[in-house]
Amino acid sequence: MKRPVLSAAAAAAALTLGLAACGGSSDAPGTTGSAAGDDAPVTLTFTWWGNDDRAERYNQAIDLFEEQNPHITIQGQFQDFSNYWTARATEAAGRSLPDVMQFDSAYLREYAGNSHLLDLGPYVESGAIDLANFDEGLVAAGSLNDVQVAIPTSTNTLAMFVNPDVLAATGVEFPDDGYTWEDLNRFVQDVSDADVPTDDGYKIYGSGDYVATFWFFLQHLVQQGTEPFTDDGGLNFDEDDVVDWLNLTADLRAADAVYPIARALALAPLGGFTVNEVASEQSWDNFLAGYSADSGKDNLEIRPIPAGPDGTSNFFRPSMLLASGANTDHPEAAARFIDFLLTDPEVGAIFGTSKGVPADSGQRAAVDAEDGSVDAAVIAYEELVAGTGTVAPPIPVKGFGTIEATWKSLGEELSYKTITPEQFAQQWFAEAELAVR
């Protein structure tokens, strides 16, 4: 009576564990591919992260593609950056990743390492994805262990954005080019001291708490002459480095001189800068387009980031890539869509520099960079940066995406003052050790 049930349960458990142990190699059902001929109707799932502005542009591009390829329908979906990766993670486990997805180098190692990404090599070789106008070095940024798992769409570098109208209201001047991190802090404190409200009655701030962004920390390390990651994929810095960085804005936090986190979170996916309550914000240079659209301002300024001992030490990195899920049922159609997004000049015109400066020279030429436009400003900025000398970009280690996300959430706690910089460093390293393994 009871015993048969117990043994049955044990057997069921053993079966479960047996299934679990049967390694994780892709029994991907999709590899039989679409042999059904070129014109069979196909639906591709396509995901990206971004704001409404980017969604609009993608919808334009998708419409264009569907016109040219009537038998292919694109089902587009988007999330904000953090939710994007949690969605992909669960899809990866269920082997139902999208047919085409916007990708970030932070997650490349993890996904490629678990065989989640389609090898695009054959399609590049056959010319289905035409990379003739690409810089070879850039293409290599999407290749791991000689497998082309993703292809960069564009490049970017860090920049400082300033909202001149908001700034003018406070009467404070932004430091001149060549300014340091200390100069930046002084600026932020000055703006806070000015205590000027917007028309809606919210106080204007100089900046948010910028230490909460992992990439800025890495940029700062690079400026100090430290390579953030070792060749074998480990971390080349310690808790003290983290604490020193976090303490850069300790005084500002203590004086409540940085944009209040509660309001920032309430405004998400917008932020203090894009609702015109913050005078400056650091980010990737290609964000100018999105920021301009969200804030409704067409005169946002793009300036150099704070300098370290040897200047700004900017680096160019692939701003984003395109990849395809290994489980896709339609690799040929996916490749065609990827080729379209990467090389079609019209796409270049649609996106301008909003995703970064296009990797394909044909698309670069098509970017409508008339004077005074957002795209012109970004391109000019990149030329400026290239002129002052750049360094090689840090290559994200395995688990980079996770540690980046952990940094951000710990940053929130720091802003809420529920943890100290020391606790931040300790907890972050505990997570990082596990993630980078």
Next chain:
Amino acid sequence: MSPTSVPANAPAKLHRPTVEQSAGLRRQARSRSLGRSIVFHVATVVLTVVILYPAVWMLMSAFKPTHDIVGNVSLVPHDASLANFAKALGGIGGVSFWTFFTNSLVLAVGSVVGITISCSVSAYAFARIDFPGRNVFFVLMIGTLLLPFHVVIIPQYIVFNRLGLVDTFVPLLLGKFLAAEAFFVFLMVQFMRNLPRELDEAARIDGAGHVRIFASIMLPLMKPALVSSSIFAFIWSWNDFFGPLLYLKKPDLYSLPIALRMFVDQTSVSDYGAQMAMAVLALVPVMLFFFVFQRYLVEGVATQGLKG
């Protein structure tokens, strides 16, 4: 519970009221009764307003343009419009609202069918058939009511994953067909225990086996319990979020709760109007069931507590 028993710590002596005392009590009762009545009605009305306010606010906000919603305590829309609903019905990510609706419907109806069949059959075994191990199994079944689900979801997910059943409806429906919802089995067992056995016995004497007794006698008599269970099963499946979150990956398979979440993710943060409209649409079937079948629902819940 027998009405004549008395709790151990009740007042020690029970006096029977005298005639005068009764009359006096009645007079006092009458004059208090008007006051009490007023208090009662005021209290219940206020309570009702407070309790139902969020639901009504949700409904009314769906008809208002967004800027009119956020801080606006007043319920009535200034410029009522259907624009929000149009946006919600426009679908997301290329998938239409009706696809989500249909998915939810398939899941809910599937749940109802599964539960009705598997739980009634199991309940019959527990309530009407005597076999070795029955009591142990009954205790185990009740035990599953008290078991946090966390301890089974991971292996379940692993198995479904390996069998390639993630991104299908199977993981969400299998349990319903295997009586994995102890709540309904329990409900039906309680109900059956209250049905007189004479009918069974008469049928048995006539030579009917268990199958016949179950199908021709029990099932028809059990209609109220079956209806209650079906309604709960439908509503719980309709509102289920965790299961679909785990197992439904492609947007064209999403059920309404998941679609609603995707909708919120993708609408501009301040577009509360559209969010309210979609939230309302997602709840429409539940509200319908509630209005039509409230009696069954409430009584189904009430009978639970009676046997402790």
Next chain:
Amino acid sequence: MTLTAAPPTAGPSTPPVRTRRHKGSEVRAGYAFLTPWLLGFVLLTAGPMIASLYLAFTDYNLFAPPQWVGLDNFRMLFQDPNYLKAWQVTGIYVLFGTPVKLASALAVAMLLNARHRGQGFYRSAFYLPSLVGASVSIAIVWKAMFIDNGIVDRMQQAVGIEGGGWVGDPSRTMPMLVLLTVWQFGAPMVIFLAGLKQVPLELYEAASVDGAGPVRKFWRITLPMLSPVLFFNLLLETIHAFQIFASAFIISNGTGGPARSTLFYTLYLYFRGFQDFRMGYASAMAWVLVLVVGGITAFFFRSSRLWVHYSGEGK
């Protein structure tokens, strides 16, 4: 329990035999009818429980075979600040939410029990939140009500409390969620109401004659007579409270924030198990929860002997 009827041809001197030996056909029928449940129990409950117990001692990420790590997961759990925070968050929610919810349910049930008119209407009206409360739709509405400059913010400012949305304030997200669960008091209320109806009026009348006031009547009559129902509600609501997920997920936008103030146990388990795919770790979490809930359940059952009064025959 069915009696084995004496065969009709037996003489009057043969008394009906009450036998524990089960008829073969009964056994077969029993198991036949129980097959779906048995399958379900083995495949979906017992089997997975044993499997997850094993997994709790391993490192498993779904892609490579499980690696045995012994007690490592448990050791790491108790040093994991997120985990400890999850217990804190869940604990506060259960400790505050459940009693307040039950007290409200009882209070309203007693209020409704006082009069018969309109009882049906009010009973249904108050029950409605229970039906929809845990849904995504309501979570969205709740969030919209508690944001900066939202309804609740306006009202609290009107009363003189400091302004600000509750959603973005780590110290106020818990009260917001407690309010959400208390709002759903309808289901336990309906059960209390049914229980109250069964308390014989004579008891109250006799107590009145003795001069007992309403408070005394409550403690000496109502509560003891309701104790089985109270026990039932307490047990179920407590266990239910540990399993909160959808509301916390939606209101925190899938983050458990702000500042981990909504990092409920189930949410954290979901993050670790189904976003990070550290399934061994998550299984360890699941089993710790089972043990704790089991302990609480056992405690309730044990203590019930002291305060739960079953009148008349036992179950």
